[in-house]
Amino acid sequence: MSLKKEITQGLGYSIVKIPNLVKFTKLRNVFLNKMGFDQNQNINVLRKKLALMSNIEINKVMVGLLNFTDASQIMIDSCSEIVKELCGKEILIQRRASTIFNLPGKDQRRQWPHYELMSGISPFTFVMWAPFHDLDDDGGVFYLSKKESYQKIKLEHSQGLVNGPTILNKMKNQKPTKLKFGEAIIFNPFILHGNIDFNSELARIACSVRFQSKHRPLMQKNSDFFKLYELN
Numbered sequence: 001m002s003l004k005k006e007i008t009q010g011l012g013y014s015i016v017k018i019p020n021l022v023k024f025t026k027l028r029n030v031f032l033n034k035m036g037f038d039q040n041q042n043i044n045v046l047r048k049k050l051a052l053m054s055n056i057e058i059n060k061v062m063v064g065l066l067n068f069t070d071a072s073q074i075m076i077d078s079c080s081e082i083v084k085e086l087c088g089k090e091i092l093i094q095r096r097a098s099t100i101f102n103l104p105g106k107d108q109r110r111q112w113p114h115y116e117l118m119s120g121i122s123p124f125t126f127v128m129w130a131p132f133h134d135l136d137d138d139g140g141v142f143y144l145s146k147k148e149s150y151q152k153i154k155l156e157h158s159q160g161l162v163n164g165p166t167i168l169n170k171m172k173n174q175k176p177t178k179l180k181f182g183e184a185i186i187f188n189p190f191i192l193h194g195n196i197d198f199n200s201e202l203a204r205i206a207c208s209v210r211f212q213s214k215h216r217p218l219m220q221k222n223s224d225f226f227k228l229y230e231l232n
């Protein structure tokens with residue numbers, strides 16, 4: 001099955017090796033520099049520091065990353081062949097890629113199970129998500145298959161619910177996907193996914209970017225979210 005078929009009609013998501021690892025490593029290094037770290041420093045030092053931060057400190061760091069504007073383009077370029085296969089050359093990409101921290105321990109802010117359409121992107125958008133380090137613990141993201149996601153979403157729609165008990169209870173007994181640095185997950189916007197509590201001394205750091213063909217309708221999201229981009 002082709003990658004496009006797997007993501008749109010099969011499982012709904014796929015783990016890929018990032019084709020241009022040099023570019024993706026550059027992205028991680030730019031991020032480290034923005035965080036006041038040298039690119040040769042072990043990223044685990046930063047992960048440990050983040051894991052001990054209070055919510056207000058984490059918020060400050062995240063707001064500080066709002067000027068990390070070239071991240072989305074570098075991330076797309078690191079996977080340009082894959083993006084082209086999914087959407088063609090003329091695309092809309094998220095204006096600013098999201099850098100996301102997931103902190104260990106109980107009662108941390110978590111992404112409950114959700115699908116991306118809920119945040120107003122079009123049904124033609126894809127998401128690429130990649131950690132900035134090996135993911136050996138449960139700090140990653142769990143994904144439900146397209147089949148199971150559709151079942152849960154349809155059931156709740158029939159009950160007049162959005163994120164009701166059927167979906168929220170999926171937080172239990174999930175196993176987040178483990179990835180190596182240099183791997184990414186690409187998924188369609190109907191796939192349910194989320195985080196669980198995890199134990200570690202290290203926070204998880206990942207980057208995600210959304211993209212779609214410029215020839216497909218944008219639907220709800222306004223044009224502030226995306227920018228036009230053309231792949232070589």
Ligand SMILES: [Fe+2]
Nearest residue numbers: 114115116193
């Ligand atoms: Fe998400």
